Amino acid sequence: MPAAITEEQTLLDRDALLDVAEDLFYRRGVQAVGMDELRTVSGLPLKRIYRIFPTKETLVVAMLERRDRRWRGSLAAYLDQVPDPRERILAMFDWLGDWFAEPGFRGCAWANVHGELGSSSPAVAAEVRSHKQAFHDQVAELVAPVDARFTEPVHLLAEGAIVVAGIHGGTAAAHHARLGAEALLRTTSQ
Amino acid sequence: MPAAITEEQTLLDRDALLDVAEDLFYRRGVQAVGMDELRTVSGLPLKRIYRIFPTKETLVVAMLERRDRRWRGSLAAYLDQVPDPRERILAMFDWLGDWFAEPGFRGCAWANVHGELGSSSPAVAAEVRSHKQAFHDQVAELVAPVDARFTEPVHLLAEGAIVVAGIHGGTAAAHHARLGAEALLRTTSQ
DNA sequence: TAAGATAGGGAACGATCGTTCTCAACGTCA
């Protein structure tokens, strides 16, 4: 009803909209959720949605961006609590296990979106690559204090665990990956 | 024009249709390819398509089934050429690298479809789980002659390599996974 | 208080989805 929407309100709406979009897109896939459903669930008028995000594609990219910040931030905060470098590497797999155990866990949101839209939307594909690269670099920083040669296998164990957990459910993949990482780390003399 | 379609013709049409569906679904995603496009590209009348597969979902499941037989068969044939048990494990990563290098490689077809339809189609989700379980068991048979404790990490390295290669392209992930497997295998005394 | 600008609510747009139906044309068998 008012005749002027503050910039602050726009940011609030933007965040509320991303909350709804992230939940629905992750649960059911991007193409299975229409803009009308985002309107219904968020309670925001379609006009406002399209003023904040001119297309569905930009909304998807923004959702992935914010999720990336939160996801990697949560991981970093968890790892910061572990002082020992070797234990910190293994803690990543504990963090993954906690994630897998969350209700509604359905694998890697970026990989899922990439499989669905990666070949038709360059913007989405770029955002997914950006996240995956950032996660890889985060693993590299985590592993470097022990032995940088373990960066790639540790990273691949983590990625493999995410995929397997996403399809089969449960936390077993995180434990298996952790055991694999332990075995690798043992190959370096202290 | 004829008034009776032989069972043999049905099998030929079925295979030709699965060829088209597998190619298009893998390249662009399932939801991005309509039944009309399958008709156009395959040259088969829509009526015949729906006689062979009563719904799009059954077509997707059949496509995944056949791809699973071929994919795992190709891997098994490649591994059969390698007599040494340790080398045979590493050869799996060479085979993955060859796969990653194929033009049009776009990651794991099963993971992609699972991300797109897994939450809305139980039949598709079951087929994906079946394939992933079968691949896991294939890795278990491959690894057991050396040391069964390496089954899970080797499997996760392979799954991780597939995801990373699907998003970033290139064969580097296969080489990294192979190096990781070599390091693991060295931890067991010959 | 009157004029102008912008908001919300939701209908409407053209396109496309998976699926079904119509109908003329043909092969098969009495």
Added chain:
DNA sequence: TGACGTTGAGAACGATCGTTCCCTATCTTA
């Protein structure tokens, strides 16, 4: 040869997609 049954070609169906537009109601400013 003629009735029947099945086919191919594609129109048509209702639903839904992302996006735009209309119109009334409200707030802001003169």
